[in-house]
Amino acid sequence: MLQRWLVVIIGLPLLLAALLLCPDWVTVIVVCGIAAAAAYELLHTAGKKVPKCVYAFTILAAVAQEWVIYDAHTWQFYDSYQSVGMVRILCVPLVLLTVLFFVAVKSYGTPNAMPFADVATAMMGGTVFPMMYSAIFLLRMDGLYGKMYVLLPFCVAFLGDSFAMYGGMLFGKRKMAPAVSPHKTWAGSVAGLIGSALGLVLWGVVARMWLGYEPNYLNLILAGLVTNAIGQLGDLAMSLIKREAGVKDYSHIFLTHGGMLDRFDSTLFITPWIYLLVCAGML
Known part of the structure; x- marks a missing residue:
């Protein structure tokens, strides 16, 4: 019980400070940490035969996805720049998917083959969850309120x-x-x-x-x-x-x-x- 209250007493003020008192980029860093931890936990829990390199790429993709969304949000996309923004938003999922299927194909038929379920799990942790968590800093950056x-x-x-x-x-x-x-x-x-x-x-x-x-x-x-x-x-x-x-x-x-x-x-x-x-x- 003491540990539970310590987490609340220490963690809640730190979270509120990051969300309310610090610059936008601090909130982004906090969200990056949340996304990275979530990606690791999902792979560690739901993954069956996940190589260490996939752990690294998935966590890196989760952090990169947050920064790409943050950077894209701060840009003013118009005319020719709009297509550049779309490419940057899509690049992280595309790169991660390419790496995952390369590892899956290369290891197929071996004792350490990575199944498709792990490919789907890594995609979820590396791109989908970060996109969902990015709404935290997008709300923080939404004008006056x-x-x-x-x-x-x-x-x-x-x-x-x-x-x-x-x-x-x-x-x-x-x-x-x-x-x-x-x-x-x-x-x-x-x-x-x-x-x-x-x-x-x-x-x-x-x-x-x-x-x-x-x-x-x-x-x-x-x-x-x-x-x-x-x-x-x-x-x-x-x-x-x-x-x-x-x-x-x-x-x-x-x-x-x-x-x-x-x-x-x-x-x-x-x-x-x-x-x-x-x-x-x-x-």
């Missing part, structure tokens, strides 16, 4: 998880997906939805007081409900991978809290949808 927008996915995830935990403890009887996550209940799920909706309403009040943001509380409530539901799917999805691999945690980066994909599992799914809602002008 960026410092508030970046808090949205964490409000949805953390408050939703807290309400879900206590709701499940007090009222939980019917299991939600016992084969995947035996402790999750339908009562906890409903409590999580309510917690995220209330969290975004509170976010709107603070944003109005701090930056003069004009919140649409109905939209905030709907966004909290929808993104929390998606976040619960993300949580179950990451649990599914662990169950198939037969492990309890992805790693022990956060001591008894588990690994990056244990702590930032629902956030992985929530953040891109929050970013889409912000871009659509709904938040």
Whole structure:
């Protein structure tokens, strides 16, 4: 229990400082670290015969994907420069895919052959997850309200998880997906939805007081409900991978809290949808 509280007491202020007080590039570095750790954990958990060189290329691709997205976001693409930006966005997935299939073809038929499942796992960890996590710094860089927008996915995830935990403890009887996550209940799920909706309403009040943001509380409530539901799917999805691999945690980066994909599992799914809602002008 002491270790869990130490992680919260030390980690939460550091995360808030990186998101709110530091320049944009610091947030990007934090996201790079999250993406790199997530890529390693996914390969280590779901990979079957992953060579060390694939670990290195996948982690490098995850970091490179974040910086390419960050760099592309800071460019003004117009006229002839637009095609240059598209090439840079696609180059990391293309290079990683080429390397992965080269290794798979070269090793095929040998005792250490890398199966296609590992190719797909590496592509997920090296490109898809980083693209999803990049929405964190994209929210941070979104104009006047960026410092508030970046808090949205964490409000949805953390408050939703807290309400879900206590709701499940007090009222939980019917299991939600016992084969995947035996402790999750339908009562906890409903409590999580309510917690995220209330969290975004509170976010709107603070944003109005701090930056003069004009919140649409109905939209905030709907966004909290929808993104929390998606976040619960993300949580179950990451649990599914662990169950198939037969492990309890992805790693022990956060001591008894588990690994990056244990702590930032629902956030992985929530953040891109929050970013889409912000871009659509709904938040």
